[in-house]
Amino acid sequence: MPQTIGVIGGGQLARMMIPPSVNLGLGLHVLAETEGMSAQLAATDVGDYRDAATVLAFAPTVDAITFDHEHVPQPILRELVARGYQVHPGPDALLYAQDKILMREKLTELGLPVPDWAKVANQDDLQTFLDAHNGKGVLKTARGGYDGKGVRIISDAAEAADWFAALAEDANGGHLLVEELVDxxxxxxxxxxxxxxxxxxxxxxxxxxxxxxxxxxxxxxxxxxxxxxxxxxxxxxxxxxxxxxxxxxxxxxxxxxxxxxxxxxxxxxxxxxxxxxxxxxxxxxxxxxxxxxxxxxxxxxxxxxxxxxxxxxxxxxxxxxxxxxxxxxxxxxxxxxxxxxxxxxxxxxxxxxxxxxxxxxxxxxxxxxxxxxxxxxx
Incomplete structure (x- = not known):
């Protein structure tokens, strides 16, 4: 029986799934963020992927769910799985694409090669890392960065004062990720x-x-x-x-x-x-x-x-x-x-x-x- 694949996100990645879905005889339904997005040819639904009701209404219309991006919140992903929907990749894997600190922790645990890194909660922690790495480092926000966003090359912890201030205002707190500046x-x-x-x-x-x-x-x-x-x-x-x-x-x-x-x-x-x-x-x-x-x-x-x-x-x-x-x-x-x-x-x-x-x-x-x-x- 032919399957229908649901894609959350209506960008160019979903758009480029359309031709092979036709060739494979698969249906393709896209939950796009807004009207007129790149994947509009297959955008059967429009709505906010951060809204649980929207995503849970989309899920029964398809046989398996995948993604144009990794930004769907974990609680929604886990609710989909709990209700028996096929989600690929699943929340236990996507977690490490959504949070760079968790990714570094997991890759280190698996013995995989990564730059020297640390999670830092304040400027003192950051400066200690910089001092131990020739005074330079790459600072990253744990979540949300892509295409160079959420990344800074720094040589002084004071350059991150605004990011630490934002963390302090966040009710959930958190850390930044700092890595060696790889040559x-x-x-x-x-x-x-x-x-x-x-x-x-x-x-x-x-x-x-x-x-x-x-x-x-x-x-x-x-x-x-x-x-x-x-x-x-x-x-x-x-x-x-x-x-x-x-x-x-x-x-x-x-x-x-x-x-x-x-x-x-x-x-x-x-x-x-x-x-x-x-x-x-x-x-x-x-x-x-x-x-x-x-x-x-x-x-x-x-x-x-x-x-x-x-x-x-x-x-x-x-x-x-x-x-x-x-x-x-x-x-x-x-x-x-x-x-x-x-x-x-x-x-x-x-x-x-x-x-x-x-x-x-x-x-x-x-x-x-x-x-x-x-x-x-x-």
Missing amino acids: FRRELAQLIARRPSGQSAAWPVVETVQKNGVCAEVLAPAPGSEGRIAEVAADIAQRVADGLGVTGVLAVELFETSDDRILINELAMRPHNSGHWTIEGSVTSQFEQHLRAVADLPLGSAALRSPHTVMINVLGGPAEGVMEDLYPEVFAQYPEAKVHSYSKLPRPGRKIGHVTVTGEHIDDVAYQARAAASLFDR
């Missing part, structure tokens, strides 16, 4: 999918390039990653997925350090920006694989379709009009490029789409992808 050569990402039965499939490790804290481009596979790097990254992702009981797609963001370590930076338990390249570059895209896992169907091959794939985010977009206005020029100049629009209005720094090119030679592929994406930023 890294580059950032990597390892994606893996895992179904409830435990079957898993991992894609090749990729290199990610950030711009102002936002992913700007992805090179797949990561240049020079054959052998040890690929093996270590895949092993880390497998251990995280199994250790946390993740179902669906898991993205493990990594640092490759100057002293040849591979350290875990962040986790995402959903399709991820670093995996958009898989739509054209892999036998099974992250979006199809995520739906297979949520529906507990056998996973597809994660093998490459081409030796190299480069994905470039379109950040901001044209100064006038919309992204689609420039399609004729982009398509004429770069027929090898595949363009994905998120149906969002342009705005400085906003992800409104991405461009992917696949091919035999990394330099040529990267040039074409970057050049095609650049035509949307003017």
Whole structure:
């Protein structure tokens, strides 16, 4: 009997689940935050994911629930499970994607490689950590940060006075997370999918390039990653997925350090920006694989379709009009490029789409992808 998958959140990740859901014969219902969001084609409901009544009214309309983001409150997630609804990933796993301190505690408990870290409740605690780490550190809010938000590089505890003041005003109190400022050569990402039965499939490790804290481009596979790097990254992702009981797609963001370590930076338990390249570059895209896992169907091959794939985010977009206005020029100049629009209005720094090119030679592929994406930023 065909299944219907419910996605909470109506952003571009939910939007990119629509084509594979059609191909798999799965129904897709989206609970979008507002009208007109990226996934509006499948948005059967509109409402606040933080409102228990809204989410609990959505749940009976689908066979399994998954997410476009990790922000649904834990009490709502646990009520869904208590009522017998299938939730993938479940609250016990999502907890570690929602709270960075809990994530660091769990990864440390599992013996996985992470930067040196501490949870701090005041400026004195923070300054003690900074003094022990060459006077610098990376300070993060435990919850809510993404795309560079909720993250500061600091060299004096006084620079965090406003964040500690906000904690003091919070009735629940809390801590901030401080980490060593890692000297890294580059950032990597390892994606893996895992179904409830435990079957898993991992894609090749990729290199990610950030711009102002936002992913700007992805090179797949990561240049020079054959052998040890690929093996270590895949092993880390497998251990995280199994250790946390993740179902669906898991993205493990990594640092490759100057002293040849591979350290875990962040986790995402959903399709991820670093995996958009898989739509054209892999036998099974992250979006199809995520739906297979949520529906507990056998996973597809994660093998490459081409030796190299480069994905470039379109950040901001044209100064006038919309992204689609420039399609004729982009398509004429770069027929090898595949363009994905998120149906969002342009705005400085906003992800409104991405461009992917696949091919035999990394330099040529990267040039074409970057050049095609650049035509949307003017």
